Amino acid sequence: IGERFDAIVVGAGPSGNAAAYTMAKEGLKVLQLERGEYPGSKNVQGAILYADALEKIIPDFREDAPLERHVIEQRLWTMDDTSYVGMHYRSEDFNEEKPNRYTIIRAQFDKWFSGKVREAGAVLLCETTVTELLRDTQGRVIGVRTDRDGGTAFADVVILGEGVNGLVGQRSGLRPELKPDSVALAVKEMHFLPREVIESRFNLKGNEGVVIEAMGTITDGMTGTAFLYTNQESISVGIGCIVSDLVDSDRTPYGLLEAFKRHPSVRPLLENSECKEYAAHLIPEGGFNAMPDLYGDGWIVVGDAGQFVNAVHREGSNLAMTTGRIAGETVVWLKRRREELSKANLAEYQRRLEDTFVMKDLKKYRKIPAFLHNNKHVFGLYPKLISAAAQTWFRVDGVDKRTKEKQIFKALRQGRTLPGLIGDAVKLARSWR
């Protein structure tokens, strides 16, 4: 590679693409390195795209981006073995001129985004793995070594958008190893069905879509969630649990997914579909407290590599794009002022992030991962109690309503003592603040 660049971006996922696009559009000389055969070939997502983050980078993305369905209905399910209790929100307002959320297929979406990055002027090299960072005698990062013959490249700054494993950062001593309790392992399948079948099963027309997020006994007491999203001619279905829980359990992610698909509330939605894809991927879910250093002399971390995922709201790609954009804008700003890309100056990246939803949300939920880790009732006992209460309430069997109320409270107290219930509610409220 040999040449010198203003910036090198490691990875062509949403974070790397956002950073590379932002800098190339402003005329910086950008080299982007991706280990996959093409951008998106290694990437896995549910996938919901949050329009707002992309709009701030490519305002007219709707004109040619490969979008599947815009989401008009959100279903949140808490499940036990035979039932679910759901909160469904569906609104005609989501059929707006510029919809707010879309389902996408990452392999197609990443290719499209990467096309925009190259149109903006960045140089992309695929099938090129960055193996380590190069430093000068003062320890400043000055470039990267790749697995290509003689493949070193030099730049004023290296932006690490290498995803959750963050191996380059780890090998270079910029970040600690991932902890098993800060990362979830998710598996996902794509089930194909004719679009009319999807539309009639989910009560949709045109490109309208439905997404389901589910929790409960489906994860067998482990911290985790499942999802089911409608695409044009396929349904994405998946489940993920925290790795440390999986290690302690005898359940496999694949076994959990099979059980989720067999659940009486899910099976009819997938009936007669053809499964054509299976993928597994990690999700960083440690939140704010698991965040590594975000910048240093000559380097910045963006996206999953920096633990930028809001697991409570199932948001990741938008945090990736936002951190990538802000990293890019910071570099452009410093270059324009002819400032060095030193640690002290790159602190501006974190300062700018502090003003965005990214840091505000991660800070707000900083205690949630520990709360979920220490309160497994949320994933087993409570879903069972909620289902049992719903069943008692809705079954018409000659029992008067006051007695039913008593039965529900008795069952609750038998499942969890009153101090236990109050304690959980207080802990949740404190973690949610």
Ligand code: FAD
């Ligand atoms: P990635 O998308 O992982 O991209 C990193 C890129 O870097 C990859 O292309 C990789 O090949 C490349 N790379 C890695 N190492 C090197 C190297 N050494 N040299 C060169 N290239 C390298 N988020 C949402 O917003 N909505 C969802 O619905 C959603 N659902 C999800 C469902 C699942 C099952 C999973 C696993 C994640 C989901 N996420 C979702 C999270 C989202 O996918 C991530 O937050 C997002 O992809 C992070 O983008 P990124 O660019 O930081 O990392």
